Amino acid sequence: MEDLSRFKQTYFDESAELLAVAESGLLRLTPGEVDSDEVNAIFRAVHSIKGGGGAFGFTELVAFAHEFETVMDGVRNTSIPVTTELVDTLIRANDVLGQMLAYAREEAAAPPGTTDDTVAALRRHLAGGPAEAAAPEPAPTAQPAAYPDDEDDEAGIFGDAMVAISAAREAEEGTAGAAAPVPEGKLRWTITFRPKPDLLLSGNEPTFMLRALRRLGDATIDCDLRSLPPLQALEAELLYLSWTVTLIADPDVDQEKINDVFEFVADECDIRIAVEAPVPAVAAPPAVQTSTDPVPVSAAPPPVPAAAAKPPEAAKGEPAKPRANGGGGGGGEHAGLTSHTIRVDLDKIDRLVNMVGEMVITQAMIAEHVRDLPPGEFQELLEGLEQLAQHTRELRESVMSIRAQPVSSVFSRMPRLVRECAAATGKEVQLVTSGETTEVDKTVVENLVDPLTHMIRNSIDHGLEGPEERERIGKPRAGTVHLSAQHRSGRIVIEITDDGRGINRPKVLSKAIEKGLVQPGASLSDEEIDNLIFLPGFSTADQVSNLSGRGVGMDVVRRNISSLGGRIGVYSAPGEGSRFVLSLPLTLAVLDGMVISVGEERFVLPLTNIVESLRPKAADLHGLVGKCDVMMARGEYVRLVYLHQLFGIPKAVTDPTRALVVLVETEDGARLGLVVDEVLGQQQVVIKSLEANFRRLDGVAAATILGDGRVALILDVAGLREMSRHHDSGYSRPPDPGQAALPAALPSPALEPV
Amino acid sequence: MTTSTALTTIGSTRTDVMSVNASEEQYVTFTVGSEEYGVNILSVREIRGWTPESRLPNLPDYVRGVINLRGIIIPIFDLRARFGGGATQVTKRHVVVVIQVGERTRGILVDAISDILAIGHDSIKPPPDVDSGMVDAEYLSGLYTAENRMVTLLNVEKLFSTEAGEAADAAAARVPLALDKAH
Numbered sequence: 001m002e003d004l005s006r007f008k009q010t011y012f013d014e015s016a017e018l019l020a021v022a023e024s025g026l027l028r029l030t031p032g033e034v035d036s037d038e039v040n041a042i043f044r045a046v047h048s049i050k051g052g053g054g055a056f057g058f059t060e061l062v063a064f065a066h067e068f069e070t071v072m073d074g075v076r077n078t079s080i081p082v083t084t085e086l087v088d089t090l091i092r093a094n095d096v097l098g099q100m101l102a103y104a105r106e107e108a109a110a111p112p113g114t115t116d117d118t119v120a121a122l123r124r125h126l127a128g129g130p131a132e133a134a135a136p137e138p139a140p141t142a143q144p145a146a147y148p149d150d151e152d153d154e155a156g157i158f159g160d161a162m163v164a165i166s167a168a169r170e171a172e173e174g175t176a177g178a179a180a181p182v183p184e185g186k187l188r189w190t191i192t193f194r195p196k197p198d199l200l201l202s203g204n205e206p207t208f209m210l211r212a213l214r215r216l217g218d219a220t221i222d223c224d225l226r227s228l229p230p231l232q233a234l235e236a237e238l239l240y241l242s243w244t245v246t247l248i249a250d251p252d253v254d255q256e257k258i259n260d261v262f263e264f265v266a267d268e269c270d271i272r273i274a275v276e277a278p279v280p281a282v283a284a285p286p287a288v289q290t291s292t293d294p295v296p297v298s299a300a301p302p303p304v305p306a307a308a309a310k311p312p313e314a315a316k317g318e319p320a321k322p323r324a325n326g327g328g329g330g331g332g333e334h335a336g337l338t339s340h341t342i343r344v345d346l347d348k349i350d351r352l353v354n355m356v357g358e359m360v361i362t363q364a365m366i367a368e369h370v371r372d373l374p375p376g377e378f379q380e381l382l383e384g385l386e387q388l389a390q391h392t393r394e395l396r397e398s399v400m401s402i403r404a405q406p407v408s409s410v411f412s413r414m415p416r417l418v419r420e421c422a423a424a425t426g427k428e429v430q431l432v433t434s435g436e437t438t439e440v441d442k443t444v445v446e447n448l449v450d451p452l453t454h455m456i457r458n459s460i461d462h463g464l465e466g467p468e469e470r471e472r473i474g475k476p477r478a479g480t481v482h483l484s485a486q487h488r489s490g491r492i493v494i495e496i497t498d499d500g501r502g503i504n505r506p507k508v509l510s511k512a513i514e515k516g517l518v519q520p521g522a523s524l525s526d527e528e529i530d531n532l533i534f535l536p537g538f539s540t541a542d543q544v545s546n547l548s549g550r551g552v553g554m555d556v557v558r559r560n561i562s563s564l565g566g567r568i569g570v571y572s573a574p575g576e577g578s579r580f581v582l583s584l585p586l587t588l589a590v591l592d593g594m595v596i597s598v599g600e601e602r603f604v605l606p607l608t609n610i611v612e613s614l615r616p617k618a619a620d621l622h623g624l625v626g627k628c629d630v631m632m633a634r635g636e637y638v639r640l641v642y643l644h645q646l647f648g649i650p651k652a653v654t655d656p657t658r659a660l661v662v663l664v665e666t667e668d669g670a671r672l673g674l675v676v677d678e679v680l681g682q683q684q685v686v687i688k689s690l691e692a693n694f695r696r697l698d699g700v701a702a703a704t705i706l707g708d709g710r711v712a713l714i715l716d717v718a719g720l721r722e723m724s725r726h727h728d729s730g731y732s733r734p735p736d737p738g739q740a741a742l743p744a745a746l747p748s749p750a751l752e753p754v
Numbered sequence: 755m756t757t758s759t760a761l762t763t764i765g766s767t768r769t770d771v772m773s774v775n776a777s778e779e780q781y782v783t784f785t786v787g788s789e790e791y792g793v794n795i796l797s798v799r800e801i802r803g804w805t806p807e808s809r810l811p812n813l814p815d816y817v818r819g820v821i822n823l824r825g826i827i828i829p830i831f832d833l834r835a836r837f838g839g840g841a842t843q844v845t846k847r848h849v850v851v852v853i854q855v856g857e858r859t860r861g862i863l864v865d866a867i868s869d870i871l872a873i874g875h876d877s878i879k880p881p882p883d884v885d886s887g888m889v890d891a892e893y894l895s896g897l898y899t900a901e902n903r904m905v906t907l908l909n910v911e912k913l914f915s916t917e918a919g920e921a922a923d924a925a926a927a928r929v930p931l932a933l934d935k936a937h
Contacts, residue, residue, distance in 0.1 A: 358825075601809055647811030693858045694820065694829040697810060705822045711808040 004056075004255055011052045012105050013341050018045040019098050026094060029087050034078060042090075043072040049097065053104070055255075055275050061100040064115045067122045068093045080125055089121045186217075186248050188276040189258060194224075194242035195269035201237060204265050210243060212261045217249030264416060267409060346442075349402050356392075356399050357686035363392050364683050365707035371681075393592075393684060400587045405445045407485045407494070408436035413449065414456055414483060421460040428467045428478035429460055435485035440492045441587040447564050448494070448584075451557045455496050455580055456481060458554065463500035463578050473575075475499065487586070489608050491566075494582040503572040505529045512538065530570045534558045562696070567666070567718050591687060593714065595680040595706065596662065598643045599652040602712045603676075604685050604704055609717040611663040611671065613679050618657050628724075631656070631673050633663055640673045641724040643715075646699060653677045666718040674720070683707075687714065699723050778872045781898075783905050784851060784864040786833045791864070792871065792898065792905045797853050801867055804848040815841050818863055823852065830861040836913075853910050871905070873898050878907060 022045040025038050050065035071090065074080035096118045103110040191213065195206060213219050224242045234240070247258075255273060262271050363385075370378070370385055411433045422429040464470075464479035471477055482497040505526060512518040512532045524532075532538060536555040561568045566584035585591065593604035620632040621640075629640040640661065644652030653659040661673040685704035690697065690713070701716035781792035782801075807819030807830050816835035820827050830850060834842045842848065842863055850861040878896035893912035898905045 649809070649811070688825075688827045690820070690827060693827065693860060694810075697812070699811065703808075703820060703827045705825070705827070709822055710806065711820045711822050711827055713808065713810070 007255075008056055011056065012101065013343075015049045015052065015101050018049055019094060019101070021045045022094050022097075023091065026087060026091050029082055029090070031083050031087065032081075034075065034082055036076070039072065039076045043069065043076050046072055046097070049101070051274060053101075055273075056104075058100075058104045060110055060115070061097070061104050064093075064100055064119065065097060067115075067119050068097060071122045071125055074126060080128065086125050089118070089125060093118050093122060185251065187251055187253070189217075189245075189247040189249060189253070190272075190274045190276070191245040191247060191258060192242070192272040193245065193262070193269060194271070195239050195265065197235075197238040197240065199239050199265060199268050202265075202268060204268065206239065206241070206243070209261050209265070210245065213245050213247060213258070216253050216257060216261075217247045219248075220246040222246075264413065267413075344402075349399075352399055353403065356396050360392055360396060360684045360686055361705060361707065363389060364685075367683070368707040396684065400441065401439070403442045403587070404439035405442050406437045406439050407445060407448065407492070410445055410448045410452060411436045411483060411485070414452065417453060417456055418460065418481065421457050425461055425464075426466060427460060427464050429464060430478045430480045431456075431483065432480060433483045438485040438487060438492060439586075440485075440584065444492070444564060444584055444586070447560065451560045451568075451582070452483070452494070452496070454554070454557045456483070459496055459498040459500065459578070459580075463498040463502075465501050488583075491583050491585055491608065494584070495579055496582075497577060497579040499577040502574040502576055502578050503530050503533065503570070505572075505574070508532050508538075530572050533570065534568070591685060591714070592682065593685045593704075594662070594682050595712065596660075596676040597678045597680055598647070598676050599649040601647075601649055602680065602706065602710070603643070604683075604712050604714045605662060605664065605674070605717070606701070606714065607682065609664045609666065611665050613660050613662040615659075616656050616661050616673075621656060629656070631661060633661075633673065636671070638663060638671050638673045639724070640675055641720060642675045643720075644675075646720060646723050646727060664717045666721060670718075670721060672717070672721055672724070674717075685712075685714065777876070778874045781871050781873050781905070781907060782851065782867065783869045783871055783900075784849070784867045786837070786864050787839060789837075790868060790900075790903050790905045791833070792873075792907045793851070793853065793910050794907075795870065797855065797910050799852045799854045799859065802850050802852060802861075804844050804846060804850060804863070818842075821850075821861065823859065823861075826859065828852065828859045828861050830863055831913075832863045834863075834865075855911050869900070871898070871900055873907075881906075 025042040053061045222244045228240045418431040467477040572578040592607040630637045690703045699719040702714045780795040783792040809819045818830040818832045881894040895907045895909040
């Protein structure tokens with residue numbers, strides 16, 4: 001159901017666009033002159049609205065659109081002359097169509113009689129020149145021209161499907177009459193399935209989907225080879241084919257069933273589905289019998305005889321009135337259907353994002369120059385700049401929000417995955433999701449699929465117990481996997497929680513020792529043991545299964561996540577379950593940072609990580625078992641991490657009482673005191689990739705360009721924490737602990753000219 | 755085809771005369787100290803004067819740092835340091851050769867640009883059999899004699915793949931397989 005409503009939304013959005021297309025086309029129609037492109041555009045617009053409306057069962061709307069379309073068809077094949085009066089009527093009809101759409105959108109029935117006047121006027125025009133109207137043009141020849149082969153025309157999704165239908169209709173019935181080609185009691189679906197070229201790379205097989213469609217009814221499958229490249233350009237792993245499936249199915253096959261077939265590949269292909277009932281739209285059956293058409297029925301397109309046959313009903317002398325109505329009420333009626341979304345080419349947005357990025361750099365540059373101005377004198381300039389900074393920030397946020405997408409597009413793939421995993425492992429699993437509407441940048445969403453797939457498989461395969469075992473230990477037979485998303489301090493946090501057995505720490509540890517990942521006899525904290533599962537080559541499954549257990553899962557997950565600037569943590573309680581927490585940036589483009597300096601280098605610390613910065617007194621500093629320094633900050637001991645040591649930076653301030661300590665917090669709440677020389681100021685920075693031309697570095701999340709054009713590295717606080725641990729445990733610690741308090745004990749004099 | 759002796763004697767004249775020869779390729783040559791190196795001109799994107807770099811932590815000294823090349827960030831490798839000559843003391847006269855290797859753009863810091871040579875395939879001599887511990891011959895694509903100078907032709911792809919630690923990354927990625935086998 002939810003899927004259908006999404007299609008409906010698309011339909012209404014498209015229809016609003018189409019109405020506008022039709023209206024502007026109508027306004028350009030000049031009496032006496034027929035620009036066939038213009039007329040075709042209007043015809044297609046109306047036709048598409050009708051086609052889509054049919055798919056959703058908006059019968060009144062379809063009936064009206066059909067009348068409208070019939071007249072447009074007459075205009076197109078020049079059987080109806082374009083007069084001012086006609087244009088007025090058509091514009092009025094367009095407005096009414098807008099009204100009908102608005103009613104359909106509200107799911108309200110149009111008040112009876114809404115369309116009567118206009119329909120009458122339309123029919124009058126049809127009847128106006130009956131001799132030619134129905135006559136000479138053998139429509140089938142004109143028809144193909146009306147549906148240009150251009151798939152991206154304004155007719156959009158539904159138009160395209162209708163093209164397919166009309167093509168199919170022509171193919172099947174040739175010039176056969178108005179008889180409905182769909183067998184009684186059946187529905188005809190036209191499904192255009194156009195996969196993206198890399199569909200195969202994700203392990204999907206279109207054959208299965210086509211086969212599944214065939215099971216739904218009587219399917220005719222046409223394969224479209226047009227995009228097949230010449231042999232030498234053919235990439236064996238890419239898919240160049242697309243298919244059009246015409247499916248004659250029983251009425252109990254609904255859109256949902258068809259959508260189900262493509263459920264797994266919905267994001268990786270372009271699917272267009274249109275339905276046709278036995279009696280095409282509204283072509284009122286009696287009309288056919290009473291046809292006064294002098295030409296053999298077979299020569300006319302189905303709709304024309306139907307409507308043309310209607311006796312020209314009275315209502316003369318009205319033509320001026322609709323114009324007045326149309327002009328006056330048009331705007332308001334359309335407003336009811338004003339589209340709430342527009343579709344924009346992604347490239348355009350990216351260009352905008354880049355421009356905003358450059359603007360942020362320029363703004364930072366100005367701010368840097370202004371800082372040197374004598375204070376007080378340029379108060380207004382400074383205030384102006386302050387405002388500019390704020391506007392830039394808002395602009396940036398707005399631009400970023402354009403690219404934001406709800407995570408539901410990823411989450412919605414998981415139920416099927418869970419079902420499959422459960423079947424493969426013989427476990428009973430219930431998936432609970434929450435926070436699907438949480439929005440995050442498109443790139444982040446796209447890159448979440450693989451990690452989440454891995455992790456959910458992992459939770460089911462390794463985390464959950466089998467149903468019998470669960471019953472024995474008093475848990476419900478079905479295990480629960482909870483997938484949630486939420487915004488937390490400027491990041492998106494995704495959690496995967498299971499109520500399984502938790503991480504078996506002794507087993508993990510012994511496996512790690514066995515594989516040489518950990519030295520025998522090493523004493524690791526629970527947290528450290530849990531994190532061993534992220535090491536390359538680690539796998540605890542006793543048997544390598546199809547699902548997971550090749551030992552490439554979790555380390556790949558971690559690498560993927562960290563390449564997105566994210567982090568992953570695991571929390572586990574034996575017997576109660578495990579919780580994996582992913583924390584990712586909301587956007588991959590810009591961040592608020594604090595510029596700091598160490599020696600001659602400058603770095604950017606993400607603002608979200610910073611708690612405060614302070615200059616400690618000697619009395620607050622202590623050595624901890626000769627391993628590291630700790631500082632008392634607000635009643636808590638915090639470990640100090642010397643950035644100059646971690647990064648090997650010369651000429652830095654090494655004495656914390658003369659340097660600054662920036663108190664930082666990782667996503668999982670761990671705090672560190674980062675010892676830096678100076679804090680230079682807050683700034684928005686554009687995130688630039690270091691990996692694009694180089695590679696990832698420990699403790700570095702990305703890089704950026706500062707106002708003076710120099711590159712600065714953006715620090716990764718959790719990475720620094722990791723590094724400092726290795727630093728502390730790996731080396732027999734350079735003689736720093738006391739040095740903090742006693743600057744006399746310099747570790748390497750060569751590096752200490754300060 | 756001329757013999758190699760003839761080549762040596764006519765030297766750079768040959769460059770002009772035979773530049774249309776299909777079996778020739780052009781090389782940009784540059785100096786580091788007294789040595790001269792060449793890279794295929796097709797991989798050179800631009801040559802620019804030295805601008806101060808930002809250092810990268812915990813990398814060998816030949817990874818000089820990164821610079822901003824019109825909005826993209828590229829790493830700079832110090833060729834002198836790479837060949838064991840210690841870090842270059844940069845001046846404004848030093849030059850960065852910006853090189854495109856596949857998708858990636860990198861810069862190499864050299865002392866000066868010296869020439870552009872058209873070099874025929876058959877005039878490139880294989881590097882001598884040197885102790886692999888002494889010279890990592892992988893990134894040497896050959897030797898060429900221009901007048902009386904020896905030009906060492908570099909295979910930039912190989913040179914950078916080791917420099918950038920990609921080999922190390924690749925090795926890390928292989929670990930699981932190795933372990934599985936051992937298992």
